[in-house]
Amino acid sequence: MEYVEKNFGSYKLHMIKTNKFKTIKVRISFRNQIKKDEITMRNILSNVLTYSSKKYQTKRDLIIEAQNLYDASIYIGNSRYGNYINTDVNLTVLNDKYTEEGNYEKAIDFLKELVYNPNISGNKFSKKVLDIVKKDALTSLEGIKEDSTYYSIVRLYEEMDSESPLSYRMCGYIEDLEKINTSNLYQYYKDMINKDLMDIFIVGDIDFLETEEMIKEKFELKTFKKSRVSYYLPEKKARSKKIYVKEDDENAQSKLSIGCRIYGLSSYERNYPLTLYNIILGVGSDSKLFTEVREKNLLCYVINSVLNKLDNTLIIRAGIDKENIKKTVDLSNLQMNLMKKGKFSEEDINKAKEFFSTSLDSMLESESSIIDFYFMMDILGLDNLDVRRKKMQEVTKSEIIKVAKKIKMDTVYCLEGIKE
Amino acid sequence: MKKLKFEKIDTDCYVETLENGLDIILIPYQNKKDYYISYVAKFGSEVNTFIPAGGKKYKKYSNGVAHFLEHKKFEQSDGTDPFQFFAESGTGANAFTSFDSTQYVCYGTKKFEKNLEYLLKYVNAPYFTDENVEKEKGIIKEEIKRQKDIPEWVLEMKIREAVYREHPRRISIAGEVEDIDGITKEELYDCYNTFYQPNNMFLVAVGNFSIESAMAIIKKELGTKVNTQGKARIRRVKESKNVANPDMQLSLNVKIPKIALGYKMPFETFQIKDHVELDLYLNMFASLLFGSSSLFKERVRNNNLMTSFYYEWETIKGYKTLLIFAETENPELLIGEVEKELQNIETTVDDIERIKKVWISNEVKAIDYIESMVSSIIEDKISYNKVIFNRVDLIKKIHKKKLDEIISKMDFTNRAKVILLPNKIITKEQ
Numbered sequence: 137m138e139y140v141e142k143n144f145g146s147y148k149l150h151m152i153k154t155n156k157f158k159t160i161k162v163r164i165s166f167r168n169q170i171k172k173d174e175i176t177m178r179n180i181l182s183n184v185l186t187y188s189s190k191k192y193q194t195k196r197d198l199i200i201e202a203q204n205l206y207d208a209s210i211y212i213g214n215s216r217y218g219n220y221i222n223t224d225v226n227l228t229v230l231n232d233k234y235t236e237e238g239n240y241e242k243a244i245d246f247l248k249e250l251v252y253n254p255n256i257s258g259n260k261f262s263k264k265v266l267d268i269v270k271k272d273a274l275t276s277l278e279g280i281k282e283d284s285t286y287y288s289i290v291r292l293y294e295e296m297d298s299e300s301p302l303s304y305r306m307c308g309y310i311e312d313l314e315k316i317n318t319s320n321l322y323q324y325y326k327d328m329i330n331k332d333l334m335d336i337f338i339v340g341d342i343d344f345l346e347t348e349e350m351i352k353e354k355f356e357l358k359t360f361k362k363s364r365v366s367y368y369l370p371e372k373k374a375r376s377k378k379i380y381v382k383e384d385d386e387n388a389q390s391k392l393s394i395g396c397r398i399y400g401l402s403s404y405e406r407n408y409p410l411t412l413y414n415i416i417l418g419v420g421s422d423s424k425l426f427t428e429v430r431e432k433n434l435l436c437y438v439i440n441s442v443l444n445k446l447d448n449t450l451i452i453r454a455g456i457d458k459e460n461i462k463k464t465v466d467l468s469n470l471q472m473n474l475m476k477k478g479k480f481s482e483e484d485i486n487k488a489k490e491f492f493s494t495s496l497d498s499m500l501e502s503e504s505s506i507i508d509f510y511f512m513m514d515i516l517g518l519d520n521l522d523v524r525r526k527k528m529q530e531v532t533k534s535e536i537i538k539v540a541k542k543i544k545m546d547t548v549y550c551l552e553g554i555k556e
Numbered sequence: 557m558k559k560l561k562f563e564k565i566d567t568d569c570y571v572e573t574l575e576n577g578l579d580i581i582l583i584p585y586q587n588k589k590d591y592y593i594s595y596v597a598k599f600g601s602e603v604n605t606f607i608p609a610g611g612k613k614y615k616k617y618s619n620g621v622a623h624f625l626e627h628k629k630f631e632q633s634d635g636t637d638p639f640q641f642f643a644e645s646g647t648g649a650n651a652f653t654s655f656d657s658t659q660y661v662c663y664g665t666k667k668f669e670k671n672l673e674y675l676l677k678y679v680n681a682p683y684f685t686d687e688n689v690e691k692e693k694g695i696i697k698e699e700i701k702r703q704k705d706i707p708e709w710v711l712e713m714k715i716r717e718a719v720y721r722e723h724p725r726r727i728s729i730a731g732e733v734e735d736i737d738g739i740t741k742e743e744l745y746d747c748y749n750t751f752y753q754p755n756n757m758f759l760v761a762v763g764n765f766s767i768e769s770a771m772a773i774i775k776k777e778l779g780t781k782v783n784t785q786g787k788a789r790i791r792r793v794k795e796s797k798n799v800a801n802p803d804m805q806l807s808l809n810v811k812i813p814k815i816a817l818g819y820k821m822p823f824e825t826f827q828i829k830d831h832v833e834l835d836l837y838l839n840m841f842a843s844l845l846f847g848s849s850s851l852f853k854e855r856v857r858n859n860n861l862m863t864s865f866y867y868e869w870e871t872i873k874g875y876k877t878l879l880i881f882a883e884t885e886n887p888e889l890l891i892g893e894v895e896k897e898l899q900n901i902e903t904t905v906d907d908i909e910r911i912k913k914v915w916i917s918n919e920v921k922a923i924d925y926i927e928s929m930v931s932s933i934i935e936d937k938i939s940y941n942k943v944i945f946n947r948v949d950l951i952k953k954i955h956k957k958k959l960d961e962i963i964s965k966m967d968f969t970n971r972a973k974v975i976l977l978p979n980k981i982i983t984k985e986q
Contacts, residue, residue: 200910268857422639422643487646
């Protein structure tokens with residue numbers, strides 16, 4: 137795998153050459169500092185851009201064109217990275233070797249058409265399309281509780297800190313949806329195109345020179361943008377005593393989410409010992425939480441922990457019966473305390489290191505994860521693959537214990553099901 | 557080993573059947589680091605009445621026993637935990653039970669040989685005790701309850717209940733909470749001894765490994781294993797022609813209503829008797845009518861008539877059923893649109909050729925994903941009892957005239973319908 141980065145001033149082109157895939161993946165990534173009241177607008181914009189364009193007036197025309205390009209696919213997704221909102225426009229297309237000469241270039245034109253030639257007239261998006269997209273969005277926003285796992289996490293974050301981007305709902309807000317019209321959406325679109333930081337990633341069996349020439353010619357942008365705000369959310373200490381929040385739900389099962397704050401880590405600690413700490417505590421089916429809470433005490437069907445380094449949080453999630461809430465929280469707390477006291481073995485650490493190295497290997501088997509990896513490496517200035525592998529192997533038990541002492545439960549949120 | 561080629565997509569596959577009947581399918585990749593292994597028993601939730609190994613009479617077993625057995629397979633007599641073993645090399649492991657198969661998988665990038673050997677060993681070492689069976693009941697019941705909180709899952713179960721009258725596909729894979737209490741270690745041993753036999757199992761591996769060492773391990777572990785009996789004798793029920801319940805409505809904790817439709821058609825309807833070919837034609841029909849580039853989709857999208865929509869064809873002995881699932885705020889309107897579409901079917905060569913192009917592209921893309929390669933091989937083996945190597949050719953041969961003939965014979969009147977409504981709507985109506 138070879139990696140080349142070209143800085144064109146207004147955006148960076150990242151090219152990764154590998155012969156592992158029969159497809160080529162292109163990602164245009166736009167990002168800017170996140171504002172709560174713009175999230176809904178951004179979601180709507182993404183859906184409007186993939187609904188039609190100047191050249192392809194209907195969604196069906198657009199899908200037919202994608203199918204004619206040997207089933208090229210375009211997908212837009214929005215996500216939050218710490219203080220930033222990120223819009224990824226992804227194209228996946230078969231390599232010309234498996235289709236016909238010129239198909240890859242045509243697919244890039246297609247991608248460009250959707251992003252840079254939207255269906256507008258008189259500085260307005262099409263009202264018909266906007267209405268359709270808004271109505272669908274309203275239906276899903278009204279149904280937010282249907283995905284109880286997602287809903288319980290969102291609610292947990294809101295209880296942890298309702299002011300911070302941590303609590304922003306990436307699905308958007310009904311009250312913001314109502315304010316969106318064809319002209320303010322166009323204004324927002326122009327702002328995104330002109331003011332957002334932008335990167336283009338291309339991974340696949342490509343020719344660096346050809347690809348560079350093609351991208352430079354097709355994406356000739358003049359604006360110069362610079363990032364000022366840090367990606368990391370400011371650190372915050374956990375409350376001195378954790379709070380419990382509950383909400384009733386009609387499902388049989390209860391969704392428990394425990395939010396923990398991570399405070400005072402060095403960048404080394406965050407990228408190395410913390411990763412291993414999380415694997416040992418709650419990733420996979422031989423983690424402390426899984427073996428102790430599920431296997432030995434039969435308190436739940438699923439339990440795991442999820443780390444968010446940019447937010448300095450760690451979340452424990454479990455699906456349980458209502459009467460086991462307190463017991464599950466106490467047992468999870470006990471597992472965290474045992475880790476602080478060093479009650480885990482060298483074998484646990486070695487297994488976690490193996491797990492990490494396998495995840496790195498598997499990451500290289502997916503085009504999306506390769507892009508994610510280089511993206512994070514670039515924006516956060518992280519170590520490269522080889523350095524990362526080596527440093528992770530050298531993490532010691534005392535380093536993990538030191539990190540364990542800096543993680544504390546803050547808020548327990550439970551979406552309480554019907555008691556059986 | 558026989559070397560076969562997936563035609564037109566340039567991928568080799570090595571197959572062998574051991575003397576005891578175990579089928580082995582290996583696809584080694586040179587440019588990948590990861591591997592995925594699946595060891596499959598042709599035994600799933602819809603096998604519930606059979607003559608157990610060593611027995612003489614048919615016996616009915618608890619619903620959900622195949623899934624229970626899958627959970628208990630992770631119990632080892634020496635107390636070791638297979639998850640732990642795999643985790644030592646950073647390898648993932650899991651198991652899945654479906655209507656017609658149970659598979660045990662491991663996947664990773666390291667220690668292929670040791671992990672393959674262990675996978676074969678632990679799946680072939682049953683250890684069921686009264687105590688460990690009892691202990692599992694709580695976990696399984698929790699899993700069943702958890703599924704009932706997932707509206708999509710409820711819909712999938714209910715539509716099968718509405719389509720099938722007698723066939724066990726109408727029973728949920730994990731069974732009901734009350735079925736679980738009846739499961740005993742004796743039931744588990746009977747199932748294991750009857751179905752976890754070389755002549756009823758197969759092994760698939762795709763990814764980074766060497767064929768020679770894989771074969772050496774498989775032969776060492778399973779080469780001398782003998783079957784405890786011949787082909788398992790299962791009692792198959794005869795499914796009646798009409799759907800069980802044409803109109804089912806229930807309320808659930810959903811915010812947006814959901815619908816499912818099932819069009820059940822006897823196999824005699826179709827003049828193509830080869831299931832592989834027939835399934836391609838049936839999917840082409842569904843794709844033209846309801847796929848993303850169909851006029852139907854364009855219409856319902858533009859009228860905000862659905863927030864999700866998907867379909868599949870399902871086979872049981874003697875029948876093909878078209879299942880349609882959707883989430884919609886207007887169940888009756890959407891169902892009306894589907895029905896309208898079925899009354900007036902027109903196909904065009906352009907559309908057919910374009911869908912073929914999409915399918916062939918997908919065959920090529922799938923090779924990059926070892927997991928999807930494994931699952932498509934398992935699907936072939938379970939549905940057709942063979943791996944399909946010439947699918948691209950079969951796709952190319954799909955012809956408008958033949959398709960139109962098939963469509964002209966289809967009967968859409970034998971329909972089951974399930975509507976899931978939000979709890980509060982039902983309350984209001986009362």
